[in-house]
Amino acid sequence: MSYYYNVLDFSKGKSNNERHAMTPQEIERKVRKLLEIEYSTSLPETRLVIGRKSNGEDCYHKFDGVSPDKEMVFEVKSNQVKPSEKYPAGRYFSSIKWVLVGDVYYLSRIRAKTKLLVLTDKNLYEIFCRDMDGILPEDITIIYRNPEADELPDTALLSECSLAQDWNKPEEDEAWSHLQRE
Numbered sequence: 001m002s003y004y005y006n007v008l009d010f011s012k013g014k015s016n017n018e019r020h021a022m023t024p025q026e027i028e029r030k031v032r033k034l035l036e037i038e039y040s041t042s043l044p045e046t047r048l049v050i051g052r053k054s055n056g057e058d059c060y061h062k063f064d065g066v067s068p069d070k071e072m073v074f075e076v077k078s079n080q081v082k083p084s085e086k087y088p089a090g091r092y093f094s095s096i097k098w099v100l101v102g103d104v105y106y107l108s109r110i111r112a113k114t115k116l117l118v119l120t121d122k123n124l125y126e127i128f129c130r131d132m133d134g135i136l137p138e139d140i141t142i143i144y145r146n147p148e149a150d151e152l153p154d155t156a157l158l159s160e161c162s163l164a165q166d167w168n169k170p171e172e173d174e175a176w177s178h179l180q181r182e
Contacts, residue, residue, distance in 0.1 A: 022147060027078040027120050030147040032065050035074065035118070041067045043074070050109035061106045064118075074116035075103045078147075079124060100128055108137050115140045120147050 022030070036043050043065030051059040064076045079096045100117065107115040117140060119125040125144040132142065 022078075024078045027147045028064055028076045031076045031118055031120065031145050034145055034147075035065060035116075039067070039072060039114075041072070043067055043072065046070075048073070048110050050106055061109075063106070063110075066112075071112055072114040072116075073107065073110055073112045074114075074118055075107060076118045076120065077103065077124075078120045080121040096124065097128065097131065104132070104136065104140055107140050117142045118145050119143070120145060122146075 032043055045062055045064055046066035047060045047062045048066065048070070049058045050061045053059050063073050065074045066072070077100060079099065100119075103117055107117060119128065119142065122144060125142065129142055136142065
């Protein structure tokens with residue numbers, strides 16, 4: 001439990017989203033715009049087939065953003081970890097985590113070159129990345145975007161836990177081995 005006290009910042013009292021009172025829809029629109037600029041493409045909400053029902057009908061999920069060629073798909077979550085003295089992780093374990101796991105599952109059901117789960121609360125991003133370390137599907141990346149930022153964030157904000165899956169592969173070690181000193 002004490003780990004959450006280190007991750008969560010009690011000194012601010014409120015998350016970015018609470019301080020500026022953006023609605024989840026406003027946050028989603030802002031993040032969509034940031035990603036459209038970053039990836040130079042339109043990313044409208046789009047329903048995609050994620051499976052088949054037992055009666056043979058297609059089963060759909062509406063994703064928060066899909067590129068015209070369907071090679072990039074993302075989901076935005078503006079949930080916040082709202083800690084209290086009794087529950088230092090807020091509602092994370094009782095509900096938020098499972099919503100995020102559901103989004104990861106939906107992203108895993110489609111074919112796309114880029115699959116992003118975008119989190120807008122820094123505390124939630126840090127906790128979920130830690131929880132998904134080692135179990136996140138390799139083709140899904142978790143990123144943090146601050147919807148209050150005036151500028152487009154640096155791509156270095158890509159999830160270290162997601163990138164580590166690529167960096168820590170034996171093939172990567174082998175590819176860079178010629179640069180290592182004996």
